Amino acid sequence: MKNNTYFSRQHIFRWLLLCWLLVPWALQAQSARITWSSQVGCQEYRGEKGGTDDNGTTYSFINSSQCLRVCENSWVTYTVSGQNISYVQWTISGGTATYSGPGNTQANVNWGSTGSGAVQAVITYTDGTVENQNICIEKINSPVAKFEMLNLEYKVCRNTTIYFDNTSYQNGGSDIVNYFWEFGDGTTSTAFEPSHAYADPGTYTVMLTVTNKCGCSSSYKRELEVIKSNPVQINCASVVCEGSTEKYNVQDGCKGEWNVVGGTIVGQNGNEIEVKWDQVDPADGFGYVMYKSECGCPEWTTIKIPVILNKGQIKGEPVICINKQYTYSVPQWPTTSVKWTVTGGQLDYNQQRNEVLFTAYQPGTYTLTADYFNTLLSCKGQATFTIVAEQPVTISGGTDEICVGTVQTFNAVPNVPVIWKVSSGSSVYTSPPMSGPFSYNFVTGGSYTVTATKNGGGCESNAILVKVLQAPMPPAGPISGDNKVCPGKPYVYKLNSPIDPGTVPVWEVTNGTIQGSNTGSSVTVIFNSGAPQYVVSVRNRLANSTAGCVSAPISFNVTPLDLNTITINPNPGPFCPSSMQSFSANLNGITPDSMSWSLGNTNYGSIVSGQGTPNISVNFNEVSSSIPTTLNLRIIKCGVIKDLSIPISVLTLPTVSFNVGNICLGGNLNFSVNQGTITSATSVELNLR
Structure with a gap:
């Protein structure tokens, strides 16, 4: 036999995980970075045959993934660290979280069931700048640990060998590669299906922890009562060949009951039986001999017999x-x-x-x-x-990062009937079998995984990851600036609220053009001529996002200036000569570039105050004629001249005529008064000197 090199599966796996976890995992951008407390990686094995009788040298490695892998339902802590961090706003997709730390810099996430997820951190620095960092998460299946005790429920006699039937399963995840048994009496085992005996009576907890190739674990435990009665030992337990006949006996002072699984009892003589191993389940490959004494241990004693089958059965995926x-x-x-x-x-x-x-x-x-x-x-x-x-189908299409409400179209090659699956956290959409393009409306924010499987089952395609972003909230506002404008002239409009963290204000205008940049807290607009009205609006757009998701707008209505709405308030007179009178103009909200007042007949008087303003005072002279004149106003705005006038009149002074001849003392003096247009005189006063 060739001398081969081995590494314990448990030692290899723990060493790989230790190397994997000791790396300072972090996502760094600019001066801040996100670190996480744990992640998992999936092992793949490589090995060479060492000889005809055994397996040879083996090694394993961690394969790559597009996203950080975590186990379903696991807890992971994410921390933002760096200088001058004021506050962190977290968004967790596919899990629930609690937040802590100065400036909310730590998120403790409980990831949900398998699927995709995401961690988003909007980092606001003390100088007001904002940075957006994102982590894609792949939540992978954890195995399920389970075991039974052969022919036992919860009670066994001391010093009785217990055979554990390992019924753990992958649960849709990777292969289980590590089994760790804790028997509750200080002893452990890493065997797939160990056996164990308890020397002392009492209650023990047996726990099995299984770990798959990706580092995800699950535990299962059962309580076992060990009673003081002495067991009956079944002798002659060893490996046998299928079809062979073997004898088994016990040293028991009284009668007992025998039971065999996987074989036939072909003979019995007192406390000895003869078994032919001819009915072993090929999926198991073991037979079982059981005995329960009528006067000794009241529980079954079981031994496990390895039976080498002529025609065995291989376990695995078909x-x-x-x-x-x-x-x-x-x-x-x-x-x-x-x-x-x-x-x-x-x-x-x-x-x-x-x-x-x-x-x-x-x-x-x-x-x-x-x-x-x-x-x-x-x-x-x-x-x-x-x-x-x-060969799984290959899918393509869509965009890595989109906004809520965006429809994405995907295609499968070859173009055969497939079933599409769109999953996000615990939410999964499964399409009916279909050929051709597949379109899906992403109406909720989060991280999604899109896959396709041939109709009738088979391999799942490559996964397309889609991050769907919620639109930001609109700016608080309001917008300030002129609401009446001259077409063709530049105007500045400002957002009178702080810029929201993680966003950029984006400006729009109807019936006009923007000069310079359309982003920021202000914008310069030139309005088109001939339009009846204009609208200046601003939205918030997500910063550091290729999707360009924008909020609903806030708007500011603008109208073109109409100089025809300017009037001089009526005040026609007539006015008394040598009097002071006030006049005013209604500008209707328009601020003229210039305005000047004048009298049509300058002999009528003069403007003594208010020139260039909407309100003036006029001092009227004494006039000899009551011919009306006009009060004129010239408005200049946006290069347009608007002339307005109202008629005014001033009363003439009365004329007194005397017919004077020689008069005697005490005689009468006759004269006449011409009132002209004055009809309301109340008295005439005559002074003789």
Whole structure:
């Protein structure tokens, strides 16, 4: 026999995990980085046959993944560290979290069931700058630990050997590679199906922890009561060949009951039986002899008999995917060597002589054969197994990062009927069988995995990861700036609120153009001529995102200036000569570039105050004629001249006429007064000097 080198599966696996976990896992960008407390990696084995009787040197490695792998339902702590961090806003998809640490820098995440997930950290620094970091998460299946105790429920006599039936399963995940038994009395085992006996009576807890190739674990435990009664020992337990007849006996002072699984009792003489091993389950490869005494231990005593079968059975997956590694095994019989062969593909070996790892690189049907030989009894047998290796469909399409409400289209090659699966956390959509393009509307934020499987079963395709981002909230606002404008002139509009962390304001305008950048807290706009109205709006867009997700807008309505809405408030008079009068203009919210007042007849008076403003004072002169004139206003805005006027009139002074001749003292003086347009005079006063 060739002298081969072995590494314990447990030691190899623990060493790989230690190397994997001691690496300072982190995602770093600029001055801050995210670190995490744990992740897992999936082992693949490589090994060479060392000889005809045993497996040879083996080694394993951690394969790569697009996302960080975590076990389903596990707890992982994520921490943002760096300088000048003010606050961290976390978004967790596919799990639940609690947050702690200064500035909310730590997230303790309980990941949910298998599927995809994501960690997003929006980091705000003390200077107000914002950084967005994202981690893609792949939540992988954990195995399920389970075991039974052969022919026992929960009670056994002390010093009775207990055989454990390991019924753990992969649960859709990778192969289980490590088994760790704790028997509750300080002893442990790493065997697949160990046996154990308890020397002292009492209650013990047996716990099995199983770990798969990806480092995910599961535990199962049962309580066992060990009673003080002495057991009855069954003698002559050893490996046998199928079809052979063997004798088994007990040293018992009274009668008892025998039971056999996998064989036929062909003779009995007192406390001895003769068994022919002719009914062993090929999937198990073991028989069982059981005895219960009528006066000794009241529980069954069981021994496990390895039976080398003429025609064995190989356990493993009948349908596999190419380029993936699968484990196959025959029963783990003692002193039995196994020679594995296959019609194509690649065989790799681990340290278990009854196992082999098979990888197919081309689609097709393969025959796996195990020729085994027991070196103690020289009996041998063979087991064959048919494996169908399939080429999974290849899918393409979609975009890595999109916004909520985006429809993505995917295609499968070759174009055969497939079933599409879109999963995010515990939410899974499964399509009916279909050919051609597949479209899906991503209406909820999160990280999604898209795969396709041929109708009728088979290999799952490559996975496409899609990160769906929620739109940010709109800016708080409001927008400030001119609401009445001149077409063709530049105007500045500002957002009167702080920029939200992780976003960039993006400006839009209807019936106008933006000068310079359309992002930031302000924008410069030139409005088109001829439009009846304009709208300036701003949205928040996610920063550091290729998807460009934007919020709903906030808007500001703008109208073109209409100088026809400007009026002079009516005040026509007539006014008394030598009086002061006030006049005003209604600008209707328009701020003119310039405005000037004037009188149509400058002899009527002068503007004494308010020139260039909407409100003026006019001092009227004494006029000799009541011919009306006008008060004029010239407005200049946006290069447009608007002239307005209102009529005004000033009253003329009355005229007094005297007919004076020679008069005597005490005689009458006659005169007349021409009131002109003054009709409301109340008295006439005459002064003689």
